[in-house]
Amino acid sequence: MDIHRCRFVPYPPSAINALAFSHASSLATSSKGPSTLRLAIGRANGDIEIWNPLRGAWHQESILRGGKDRSIEGLVWTQDPEEQDSTGFISPGRLRLFSIGYSESVTEWDLSTGRPLQHASGNYGELWCMAAQPRSPSTKKKHIDGVNGITEESPQYQSIAIGCADGSIVLMSTADGDLKFQRTLTRPPKRKARILSIAWQNNFTVVTGHADSAIRVFNTRNGNQIRSMSLGAGPQGGPKEILVWSVKCMIDGTIVSGDSTGTVSFWDAKQYARLQRIASHRADILDLAVSIDGETVISGGMDRRTTFYRRTAGSKPGEKRRWVEIAHQRFHSHDVKAMATFETKGISILASGGLDTTPIIVPVREFGRENHRTLSSLPQQPPLRSAPRRGLLVSWWDREVNLWRIVKPPTSSAEEDFEDSTQPPSRKLMARMLLKGEESITGADLVDDGSLLAVSTLAEIKVFHLKSKHDYSIKLRKLNLNNEIAHSGGKIVQFSPDGKWLLLITSSNKIQILRIVKAEDPKKTPRVLSQSVNLRRLPGRVAKPDYLHGSLGGYDRYISRVAFSADSRILVVSDLSGHLDTFVLEGREDLDQDPSVPRPMDPDQTSSSSSSSSSSSSSDESDPERNPTFIYAQHWRRNPTGHLIPKLLSAPLVLTFRPSRTSPSHEYGTTTLHSTRHNPHPHSHELPTGEDRLLVLTAKHEILEFNVLAGRISDWSRRNPTRALPNDFRKVRDRAMGCIWDLGTSLTRSRQRIWFYGSGWLWMFDMGQDLPAQPKPLDVNTNEDEGSGKEVSSRRKRSRARRQGILRMMADNNEDRLEDYGRDRDTGAGSRIPAHELQTGIGRKMRKMTGVEGKDAQIFEVDRRHDLPGDDEEGEVADESSALMHHRRGGEDVLANGNASLDDVKPPAYWGTYKYRPILGIVPIGRYEGESDAVGRRDEGMPEERGIEVALAERPMFEVDLPGRYHGDQEWDEKKDQGVQLGM
Numbered sequence: 001m002d003i004h005r006c007r008f009v010p011y012p013p014s015a016i017n018a019l020a021f022s023h024a025s026s027l028a029t030s031s032k033g034p035s036t037l038r039l040a041i042g043r044a045n046g047d048i049e050i051w052n053p054l055r056g057a058w059h060q061e062s063i064l065r066g067g068k069d070r071s072i073e074g075l076v077w078t079q080d081p082e083e084q085d086s087t088g089f090i091s092p093g094r095l096r097l098f099s100i101g102y103s104e105s106v107t108e109w110d111l112s113t114g115r116p117l118q119h120a121s122g123n124y125g126e127l128w129c130m131a132a133q134p135r136s137p138s139t140k141k142k143h144i145d146g147v148n149g150i151t152e153e154s155p156q157y158q159s160i161a162i163g164c165a166d167g168s169i170v171l172m173s174t175a176d177g178d179l180k181f182q183r184t185l186t187r188p189p190k191r192k193a194r195i196l197s198i199a200w201q202n203n204f205t206v207v208t209g210h211a212d213s214a215i216r217v218f219n220t221r222n223g224n225q226i227r228s229m230s231l232g233a234g235p236q237g238g239p240k241e242i243l244v245w246s247v248k249c250m251i252d253g254t255i256v257s258g259d260s261t262g263t264v265s266f267w268d269a270k271q272y273a274r275l276q277r278i279a280s281h282r283a284d285i286l287d288l289a290v291s292i293d294g295e296t297v298i299s300g301g302m303d304r305r306t307t308f309y310r311r312t313a314g315s316k317p318g319e320k321r322r323w324v325e326i327a328h329q330r331f332h333s334h335d336v337k338a339m340a341t342f343e344t345k346g347i348s349i350l351a352s353g354g355l356d357t358t359p360i361i362v363p364v365r366e367f368g369r370e371n372h373r374t375l376s377s378l379p380q381q382p383p384l385r386s387a388p389r390r391g392l393l394v395s396w397w398d399r400e401v402n403l404w405r406i407v408k409p410p411t412s413s414a415e416e417d418f419e420d421s422t423q424p425p426s427r428k429l430m431a432r433m434l435l436k437g438e439e440s441i442t443g444a445d446l447v448d449d450g451s452l453l454a455v456s457t458l459a460e461i462k463v464f465h466l467k468s469k470h471d472y473s474i475k476l477r478k479l480n481l482n483n484e485i486a487h488s489g490g491k492i493v494q495f496s497p498d499g500k501w502l503l504l505i506t507s508s509n510k511i512q513i514l515r516i517v518k519a520e521d522p523k524k525t526p527r528v529l530s531q532s533v534n535l536r537r538l539p540g541r542v543a544k545p546d547y548l549h550g551s552l553g554g555y556d557r558y559i560s561r562v563a564f565s566a567d568s569r570i571l572v573v574s575d576l577s578g579h580l581d582t583f584v585l586e587g588r589e590d591l592d593q594d595p596s597v598p599r600p601m602d603p604d605q606t607s608s609s610s611s612s613s614s615s616s617s618s619s620d621e622s623d624p625e626r627n628p629t630f631i632y633a634q635h636w637r638r639n640p641t642g643h644l645i646p647k648l649l650s651a652p653l654v655l656t657f658r659p660s661r662t663s664p665s666h667e668y669g670t671t672t673l674h675s676t677r678h679n680p681h682p683h684s685h686e687l688p689t690g691e692d693r694l695l696v697l698t699a700k701h702e703i704l705e706f707n708v709l710a711g712r713i714s715d716w717s718r719r720n721p722t723r724a725l726p727n728d729f730r731k732v733r734d735r736a737m738g739c740i741w742d743l744g745t746s747l748t749r750s751r752q753r754i755w756f757y758g759s760g761w762l763w764m765f766d767m768g769q770d771l772p773a774q775p776k777p778l779d780v781n782t783n784e785d786e787g788s789g790k791e792v793s794s795r796r797k798r799s800r801a802r803r804q805g806i807l808r809m810m811a812d813n814n815e816d817r818l819e820d821y822g823r824d825r826d827t828g829a830g831s832r833i834p835a836h837e838l839q840t841g842i843g844r845k846m847r848k849m850t851g852v853e854g855k856d857a858q859i860f861e862v863d864r865r866h867d868l869p870g871d872d873e874e875g876e877v878a879d880e881s882s883a884l885m886h887h888r889r890g891g892e893d894v895l896a897n898g899n900a901s902l903d904d905v906k907p908p909a910y911w912g913t914y915k916y917r918p919i920l921g922i923v924p925i926g927r928y929e930g931e932s933d934a935v936g937r938r939d940e941g942m943p944e945e946r947g948i949e950v951a952l953a954e955r956p957m958f959e960v961d962l963p964g965r966y967h968g969d970q971e972w973d974e975k976k977d978q979g980v981q982l983g984m
Contacts, residue, residue, distance in 0.1 A: 022036065022039075112509070235261055245259060256297055258287070297309040304336065308327050347827050370827060376759035401433040405472075456493045578647045583642075586635055654739050770909070
């Protein structure tokens, strides 16, 4: 595979303004959080990213798209109370997500559709901050009926307190699934003091931080102000007012504030007197976070510092405990604007973000003993598509679409053909398009031949015809679509490989397929038939959530990935719960049949349909399986063996069919079936017979392959289970983003390589051979047959019980307990820091003496292991100088040197590298074949086929335009840069 590194693709990441976990911290939970735990990240462009911590794997599940002039400035989650029916069944309460963004309205989001569910606004000022009322341990509240005097119980819903720019506090009610104005706690004073931060001290007390150097406490039951605490005047030479950017309340009621002077203040929970102040930042403190046990406070600010504070015991008996700053570190390269914590017995993490657009996960309880984790600021699904046969590449962000033509430089040596080209491929911007409306783009796709482009938003779907001109420019012409379909909107659009079908996944997770008819004359414009095919998924079995942890509703059935087979006759869609729904295209294409003519019912069904009731007939008409839609004698239907494909343990990240080396054979325009009086439009019931092996990479980085038409796991997957994957690949923390197939022939054999990639890695697997056995960790009980008879019997019983327990948990979909098997003992952030790097405790170095006088003394580290790379280690699994060239050439260099024969050369079964980062996406732009390509021509002496040529788009952060940041008196990197500019 020949890689061209590209950095011209525009994709500006957006700043992080808000963070919120779906659940409150609780030490009563023993696992690493409930299965419904999610992290919402709000960005300045209006997007909300939903992340699944996945017990430390951190998978970006979906993005709730924003729009023009929208921004997310605040996020909160609430959980409705559970309900119990007459049979005693308890249904969990629904988890709900709310946001604000420099406007006068609060928005509730529907996670299952990605659309706003409802808005609430009123006659109050601009909304600046919000906080959700703490969830009461008891979900019921008692009240007395004034008429009968009977004590009743009603559900306890969480209220939302909102701070406004005019100084007022507004309470919003979430009762009964609604969002309504409840009351205003305080009216704006004559001197309006903007509320910058807000927090709940308990269920009936709200604490607010203002822009007038004051912190105020209010009673939500009567709206009275309890206390006003002043921070005094501003620093000398600066503003007179101190801005209280953040307030938080600890479990004992202690109030913590962070202000524009870089000072953290601690206030008594009852007397509201300042207990202590620590000037720890050199600029404004923008946000705070507190631990569940009340022993740790974290602050982040404009000076890029993340500072930790711990409460220590007094040095003398009876002395009060005081807060001290224990450490600070610059995880971010710009302002730290938002922070959120989540803790259980098994997980303790801090999520932070800011203007550098990158989320950071930091351990709280194990700070200093575990590494931090950097999540990618780029989307999980690459915003890139290509048309290799025409060398076209399309990229999109927000409402803008860019179309490029990639042309390989005419002069390139043979060495550059198999290495990363130092000279980037020539590119030309063919078209730039800004969509009308306010909605951001959710998806786009190109036909392989580059003749059609489809773009979707949540409001509409557009299809364009790309026509080349004599001057090599491209003209875009919009095609007419069914008005209902065009304005239905969608989140996924994808063309079939043959360009005849367009798949649409609507925001409501409906599957629609449109037929595209291309004219015989290439100069004429193709057309899209108005008739669409609606497909239904099988009802999936979703794991029952714990009623204490709430439910995400239909979010588990959110369609996230789709894939067509190479012959365009098999379709697979997957959702976040791990279900795979497969559909097949039945029949042979007959262009002589009019697609607008409905197919009459078969004679054997006529009698049965006439005797059925009207209700059943209406249901049959709406059922695509009983009343299919035929287009040119073909129709889509569910795969007859699709129900045999098992549910996956996690959401699929990559769906791809094995490509076929031979082009599919079709008999278009002819049919061997003859029309009759009862069946004037005959059709064939022929099912697909092409390549049906589906490769799936899940969020847990498990690689599975299925024979879709047979409804079973393929032979390769049976021979290569998950435990056979390379240990280095299984340790990769960034989740996969996509894949590229590399089918080619070398001097020794034909290869079937697949390249998976993430934001910072690239791994190759040769699907034409089995994976070698992986070394097992040292374990005294590895061999069940060693030892005495009683020991062997006991060991076998434990192993058998463990396997049976895992099978029971798989059958019960108990993912919480299943995840604990084989997991590292970390707390949700990075891996543990090796003991020799902790710099704490007893000495880790010893002196080895040789000789009587010890002249040849040698110092060595006791615990050091040189074979394990770190979390952020750059480099490759194999040596770059030798392995990279050898793997890409498929072993031909060994033959050229005469070191081996054809039978001795065996290409590697897998290979990986961490050289490229951060990767926005990888798309094919051509291949070395005998046919002429838009990318380039084949050099003389080159074998008939060597592999695929791809464009690897990178978006390093140093190329992203960011606003100016704070420069302190210890900016060593800034001084170094200034020294370089001055010629020092």
